[in-house]
Amino acid sequence: MPYVIGRACVDLKDRTCIEECPVDCSYEGERMLYIHPDECVDCGACEPVCPVEAIFYEDDVPDQWAQFTAENAKFFDQLGSPAAPPKPARSLTTPNTSPTASSPAGNGIVGPNDTRRPQDR
Numbered sequence: 001m002p003y004v005i006g007r008a009c010v011d012l013k014d015r016t017c018i019e020e021c022p023v024d025c026s027y028e029g030e031r032m033l034y035i036h037p038d039e040c041v042d043c044g045a046c047e048p049v050c051p052v053e054a055i056f057y058e059d060d061v062p063d064q065w066a067q068f069t070a071e072n073a074k075f076f077d078q079l080g081s082p083a084a085p086p087k088p089a090r091s092l093t094t095p096n097t098s099p100t101a102s103s104p105a106g107n108g109i110v111g112p113n114d115t116r117r118p119q120d121r
Helices: 016-020 067-079
Strands: 003-005 026-028 033-035 055-057
Touching (some): 003 067, 016 026, 016 033, 033 067
Antiparallel strands (some): 003 055, 026 033
16 A cells, blocks of 8 residues: 555545546545555655645554554455456355256246247246
8 A cells, every 4th residue: 555645635535636646546435535555556646736735655644644544445445446347246155057047936947927038048
């Protein structure tokens, strides 16, 4: 996580950093902006353009704003990577791939309301 956005951005969201970022790794949350730790290339382009000086290299985050490093990571833990395709949903059961699973009732019997073409059954 090269850069972190701190307290000064809360309820401000100037967005200048988003426009300046060459890899589009800054994202807007409900109350502030966040830098994706896996997408940031550590170029530092966002830091000097922030009008409220809310962006810090992760090792330089002021002690009073240290919780923002964890909050930034938590934001993306919950969201995932917006730039990446969504992760497939996990199934708690094993899908049934038998031929009978394709019928509406799942029992292999084709009923009168089955409007699928025979080759799709």
